[in-house]
Amino acid sequence: MTTQTESLEKDMYKTFWYADWSFPIFVALLSAGIFAGTHMYYVYKIGAFNDVAIVAMLEAGIQGAGYGAAAAFGASFLFARVLEGALVGILDIGGSLQTGIGIGVPAILLASGITAPVENFILSLITGALLGALVGYSILAIRKLTVGQSNSTFGADIMMGAGNASGRFLGPLIVISAASASIPIGIGSTIGAAIFYIWKKPVAGGAILGAMIFGAIFPISLE
Amino acid sequence: MEMIEVAIKSIIIGALVGIGVGAGAARMFHAPKAQGMGAFRTLGELNACAGDAASHFSFGLGFFFNAWASSVGAGAFTQDVDHRIIPNWAAAVLMRKGRRPEDTLHDPKKMAISGGIIGILVVSFLNLTASAIPESLQAIAVHVLVPAANLLINPVMPVIFWLAALDAGKRSGFWGTIFGGAAHLIMGNAVPGVVLGILIGKGVDDSGWNKVTKTLLISVIVLFILSAFFRGFDIQLLESMYITPPEWLLDFHKLLGLEVK
Numbered sequence: 001m002t003t004q005t006e007s008l009e010k011d012m013y014k015t016f017w018y019a020d021w022s023f024p025i026f027v028a029l030l031s032a033g034i035f036a037g038t039h040m041y042y043v044y045k046i047g048a049f050n051d052v053a054i055v056a057m058l059e060a061g062i063q064g065a066g067y068g069a070a071a072a073f074g075a076s077f078l079f080a081r082v083l084e085g086a087l088v089g090i091l092d093i094g095g096s097l098q099t100g101i102g103i104g105v106p107a108i109l110l111a112s113g114i115t116a117p118v119e120n121f122i123l124s125l126i127t128g129a130l131l132g133a134l135v136g137y138s139i140l141a142i143r144k145l146t147v148g149q150s151n152s153t154f155g156a157d158i159m160m161g162a163g164n165a166s167g168r169f170l171g172p173l174i175v176i177s178a179a180s181a182s183i184p185i186g187i188g189s190t191i192g193a194a195i196f197y198i199w200k201k202p203v204a205g206g207a208i209l210g211a212m213i214f215g216a217i218f219p220i221s222l223e
Numbered sequence: 224m225e226m227i228e229v230a231i232k233s234i235i236i237g238a239l240v241g242i243g244v245g246a247g248a249a250r251m252f253h254a255p256k257a258q259g260m261g262a263f264r265t266l267g268e269l270n271a272c273a274g275d276a277a278s279h280f281s282f283g284l285g286f287f288f289n290a291w292a293s294s295v296g297a298g299a300f301t302q303d304v305d306h307r308i309i310p311n312w313a314a315a316v317l318m319r320k321g322r323r324p325e326d327t328l329h330d331p332k333k334m335a336i337s338g339g340i341i342g343i344l345v346v347s348f349l350n351l352t353a354s355a356i357p358e359s360l361q362a363i364a365v366h367v368l369v370p371a372a373n374l375l376i377n378p379v380m381p382v383i384f385w386l387a388a389l390d391a392g393k394r395s396g397f398w399g400t401i402f403g404g405a406a407h408l409i410m411g412n413a414v415p416g417v418v419l420g421i422l423i424g425k426g427v428d429d430s431g432w433n434k435v436t437k438t439l440l441i442s443v444i445v446l447f448i449l450s451a452f453f454r455g456f457d458i459q460l461l462e463s464m465y466i467t468p469p470e471w472l473l474d475f476h477k478l479l480g481l482e483v484k
Contacts, residue, residue: 013253013256013257014429016250017246017250017252017330017331017332017335018250018256019257020258023257023260026242026243026246026247026260027243029242029243030243030244030247030260030305031238031243032236032239033236033237033240033241033243033342034305036232036235036236037300037346038231038411039252040229040233040236040350041299042224044229044350044355045298046229046298046299046350047233047236047298047300047346047349047350048298048300049240049302049304049305050299050300050301051299051301051372052296052297052299052301052369053372053373053375053376054253054299055297056297056369067476071453072303072409072410072411072453072454073412073415074405074451075446075448076410076415076416076419078417079442079446080415080422081430082417083422083439084379084422085260086258087422088254089254089255089256089257089258089259089262090251090254090259090260090262090266091258091259092261092262092263093261093262093305094302094305094306097258098305099301099302109440121232125235129451135246140257140268145435146435150452153427154422154425154429155391155421155425155426157420158387158388158391158395158421158425159263159384159387159421161324161387162383162384162386162387165383166375166379166380166383168484169379169383170372172372173371173374173375174368174371177366177370177371178367179367180370181363185363185366189367190481196285201281201285202450204285205286205288206283206285208288208289208292208363208368209288209368211363211367212288212292212360215233215360215362215363215367216360219359220362220363221362221395222258
């Protein structure tokens with residue numbers, strides 16, 4: 001019986017939805033969408049799959065302040081995440097695809113004066129898919145060369161812990177910025193955060209919601 | 224006309240992203256046997272909702288408002304669309320009838336399909352409604368979310384990763400500090416450097432200085448040298464030491480198309 005389930009499981013990991021060979025296909029799909037998201041941002045100023053602070057680096061480049069920051073930040077994140085993803089079995093799409101391929105690569109292309117892949121929708125899909133497939137295959141190759149040969153997880157657990165810990169900072173940080181924006185918004189944000197905490201919901205969500213409700217009643221200027 | 228163009232593009236992008244995220248998230252539950260994609264925190268959060276459709280939905284909703292505000296304020300979806308909203312809502316849809324996570328959330332095929340549908344809806348909604356949000360709410364996004372996100376990226380995240388590296392043992396602490404400091408100097412953010420430092424430190428802790436860890440260290444150093452050069456860090460370094468940069472170095476920068484003022 002045990003041998004039967006084991007062989008069943010072994011077979012499952014060879015089917016399309018679980019196999020190694022299909023992994024680059026999924027990365028290519030996701031990466032095509034993310035790269036096209038950057039195209040949307042470049043053309044319509046909406047739709048980049050990343051956080052405000054990171055998109056701001058690309059925006060700084062578009063405004064003429066140089067693409068160096070976005071390119072270096074994106075490329076180094078991509079490099080680190082591809083290595084890590086192969087070693088631990090989970091590719092972090094935030095660093096590798098959203099920041100690396102979505103921000104870093106466009107910054108490098110735009111800095112070199114190559115605008116077509118970012119300006120044209122179809123080209124952006126193709127570029128994203130090719131880059132994604134490349135990332136997928138690199139991961140499979142690194143996996144074969146490293147995990148197959150050593151038993152180290154390369155500190156994945158430590159980075160997992162640090163990643164989780166930094167996510168938790170967002171809630172309090174939003175309340176602090178809200179309190180610096182205006183008194184009513186600060187009050188709203190504090191109440192929202194407290195209610196969400198009691199409801200066992202993410203504090204960041206409550207802080208934003210509270211700030212938005214009070215900000216709609218007592219507006220502040222965009223300037 | 225532009226509305227229709229944005230709508231069509233949004234549907235295509237949403238479907239691609241949703242399928243990828245859905246399948247990748249389900250495959251995470253089978254790592255390391257199958258190579259997954261998503262994030263450790265996504266995996267943890269999906270587990271924390273414990274297969275309860277309402278929890279998955281409301282968790283996604285909290286971040287959806289955040290993503291909406293950020294899209295309105297700065298045109299940036301936030302990483303949470305891929306990390307949290309799509310995987311959690313895709314799971315919520317599959318579990319609405321109280322089915323077990325093993326048959327739903329852990330199944331890449333089902334998650335790819337429901338992820339694709341959620342992706343289309345979320346991306347279209349965010350792209351099409353951004354202009355419909357009143358200015359007072361945009362002001363909130365700019366004045367509240369942007370400074371908070373900036374604080375998180377620098378200095379909160381670098382410090383947390385750095386402390387984690389220091390606590391993880393001598394080697395991680397040492398390499399994390401070296402590369403963290405260098406990364407902040409060269410790239411303006413210490414996180415990539417600290418992460419690479421931890422990778423090297425723990426790699427050596429676990430398996431010693433073998434071919435893999437040596438290659439890792441050398442590629443990291445090459446990466447740093449290259450990004451330093453391309454950002455003109457070498458010239459800035461000389462200038463801040465009151466040394467006039469030699470003509471050949473400036474010419475070399477020019478040769479590669481990166482003129483340094």
